[in-house]
Amino acid sequence: MTCREFADFMMDYLSGELPEESRAPFERHLSRCANCHEYLAQYKHTIEAGRLAFTNPEEEVPADVPEDLVKAVLAARK
Amino acid sequence: MQASAGPPVASLDDGALVARLRAGDEEAFELVVRTYSGRLLAVTRRILGSDEDARDAVQDAFLSAFRSLERFEGGSLLSTWLHRIAVNAALMKLRTRRRKPEDPIEPLLPVYQENGHHQETFSSWNEPVDVAMSRAENRARVRACIEQLPESYRTILLLRDIEELDTDEAARALGISPNAVKIRLHRARQALRGLLAPHFRSAQP
């Protein structure tokens, strides 16, 4: 298995969807290729970082209530 | 109107507040819109990019929520319910608006040598991701990097990894095949890794 093929299989490997016949070659490459080992680790960190980036919703919310939007919504309801 | 009788709306729990909405209490509508518009705007802006579209989507979301108040289930959170409706409104807008040409994702993906090996040697990141992400500065940085992804990839990443829709739900929401969702998600994550790496890898040897 090449590093390119390894990268293609990472998502299915992590979700447990990689077919049996590809799993052994994937894990063999993982144990022998330090670069792909690191790449897979960073791929996992990236997913985790994305999830954690939105865990404090107040960080994205404007401090002021968007007054014109509030008025528009209340007017549109009638 | 007699609907304004009873305890002040600001002190009500979600179930009681929704009961007031169902009764057509103006004060309750204003409180809900005022409380949640900022939060929902952040959600729709995340998906849509454009500020104007994000506002339209928030308006659509509130109107659709107010039309379907009978579907709000007691015991659930109003914030969660509105969040979901806002995501759907943003997706609806995304499907109907004219697609802007987007930058290709390839420049953000890893480069391989002819023998299939990585061109780049990846140097490890300098601290555990949960430690790094406990700082607001890094959370903002990651959100900014996600914003840099081409739209069709950013949307899939948000729906799958952040909003936690499954592959089929995301496929239905976007009108594309489940396989296309999987391919784009995998590319989006790899592209995001490439954008994050310069920020997260050990600066000094």
Ligand SMILES: [Zn+2]
């Ligand atoms: Zn490799």
